[in-house]
Amino acid sequence: MLHNIPKDFRNLRACLVCSMIKSIDQFESQGCDNCEQFLSMKHDRDKVYDCTSANFDGMIFLTDPDDSWVGRWQMISKKKIGIYAISVSGTLPNAVVSEIRAMGMHYKPYMRDTTSKNAFGYEHSIIPI
Template sequence: MSSRTDRACMLCGIIQPFRRFVDDGCPNCESVLHFQDNEDGQVQDCTSPSFEGLVALGEDSNKSWVARWLRIDSFVPGLYAVKVNGKLPPHFINDLTDQNISYRPRDGSADD
């Protein structure tokens, strides 16, 4: 069960306590979003306390149709949100585009 301090990464959807994003960063997105030790910037702007649904991703994620459907099959094991309310700020989206990373909002607004 999630707590009031849990947040979901808007890029990958992993759910962690706010403090863990600050202390350890995002295990999937740290190289592009730089959460670690950035409490007032990236962690606040790129994670959301509002998310729906939970999926537990294990070691054999590449065999899971749910992981493929959510596009999390290449991510580290953990707890993931099915839907994350909110979108990355435009300047983060531009930074991702500059790094040839396509951003798909996890709020259900992206067309498949």
């Protein structure tokens, strides 16, 4: 469980799909605990920069996803234990979105960006089509 918690607060980034926060090195060595199956960031620093953002607001430490009202409020109650951003600015590059579509899934841009008028409140930013 503690392997996905950042050891310090330098070089932190948030996943553009699920908003999990890790260091650049953690995303590169472990990938995203929630999104690795379709983002494939593990061992690919360029993909880490493409699929994460250093521009995020707030932090939530999700310790009990099934029993967390904050997790439900932030739509992360079905995610893995870890630290999450309240809001993440940015969107995936077109090439990554195309890869996701080829897997039969659909990406909702700005889903995790609550500062944007495009945040419609979908539970997940990647959904099967």
